[in-house]
Amino acid sequence: MLVNNQEKPSDDVWDDLKDRARTLIQKLEDGDFKGASSAIEELNEARDRSIYLEVGKLTRGLHDAIVNFDIGQPMEGEEDASKMTNAQDRLDYVIQLTGSSADKTMDMVEEGIPLASEIKEKAIALREDWARLLRREMNPDEFRELYHSIDEFLGFAADGSGQLNDKFNTILLAQDFQDLTGQVIKKVISLVQEVEERLVELMRVAGQIEELTGIVRSGDRTEKRLVKGLDSEAEGPQINAENRDDVVSGQDNVDDLLSSLGF
C-alpha cells in the first residue's frame, strides 16, 4: 500500500540539493567557472537520483496494488480459478438456480391446474344430480348411481386435494433459491467493491507517477462522452424508476407515451 503522498522528495535529498546549490553559488561568486559547471552537474545528478528513487517507490506500489487484485491468481483451495472467475461462476450459478426453481414451480402449476379443474367439474356435475334428487326427479336406479358417484367423488376429491397440497409444498420449497442466490450475490457484491477500491488505488498511483515525471496527457481531463449510436443503450430492468425521468414506471406510462406520439 502506497504511503508516500508528498510531492517533495524526502528531507535528506532536499538537504543534499540545498548543499549542492550553495556550492554552486559559492563557485560562481569565486569566479570558478569550471567548478560551477561541476556543481551544476552534481546538482542534476542529485535531482535525477531522487526522481529514480520516487519512481522506484511508486512502481513498487503499483506492483503491489496489482498483485492484490488477484487477477489470474488462483483462490485458496481452488487450482484454476481467480477471484474474477469465481465471481462469474457464482453468477452463472444464480442463473441456473433461479431457472430451475422457476421450472419446478411452473411444472407444479401446470400439473395442478388441470387437477383442480377436474375436481371442480365433477363437483358441479354431482351437484346437479343432487339438485335433481332434491326436486324428487330421480328414479331408484339413478339414485343408486348417485350413491356410487358421491362415494367416487369424495374419494377423488380427497385424493386430488392431497396431491394439490403436495404440489403447493413443492412450490414453497422451490422458493429456497432466494436464500441461496442471495448469499451468492452478496459475495459477488463484496468482490466488486474490492475491485473498485483497487482500481481507485491504481488510478491514484498512476496519477502520482505522471506528476513526478511531468507527464501531462492532453485531453485526459475531458469527460468521456457517450457516443450515441443508432440504438439507445439498453439498460435491462429498471430498479429505481422513480428516481429517473427518462424511464417509464409501468405499462400505463408506456401506453400514454405511445398514444401521445400518435402510435
Added chain:
Amino acid sequence: MNKDMKILIVDDFSTMRRIIKNLLRDLGFTNTAEADDGATALPMLQNGNFDFLVTDWNMPGMTGIELLRAVRADARLKNMPILMVTAEAKRDQIIEAAQAGVNGYVVKPFTAAVLKEKIEKIFERVGG
C-alpha cells in the same frame, strides 16, 4: 383474430418463453414456436409462415430492435404484427421501437390481462 394463428416467441430466457407460451395457451393460442435469439428467429420467420411475432429486446446475438428492423426490411415479412415484451423501460427505447414499426410494447413484469389486451388491440388495428 384467428386462434390458430402461428406465433413465434423469442426470448433468451427459457423461463420467460414458457410463461408467455402458457399465457397464450390460456388465451386460446396453441400454435406456438420458440426461438432463443433474434439470430435464430429470423430464418424461422423467413421460412415458416408465422402470423405473429412476440419478442424480447435484450438478446446476445441479434437484439429485439434489430430483429424488428430486419423483419420490417424484408419484403415478405414487413407487414407482420409484432409485439415487444421486454424489461427495457427507457422512454427513448419505447419511442425507438415505435418508430421502427413495432405494433405493441409490453414492459416486464406484466400481467395476463395486459398481454391479452395488447394482442387484441394489435389485431383490431391490423383488421383480423
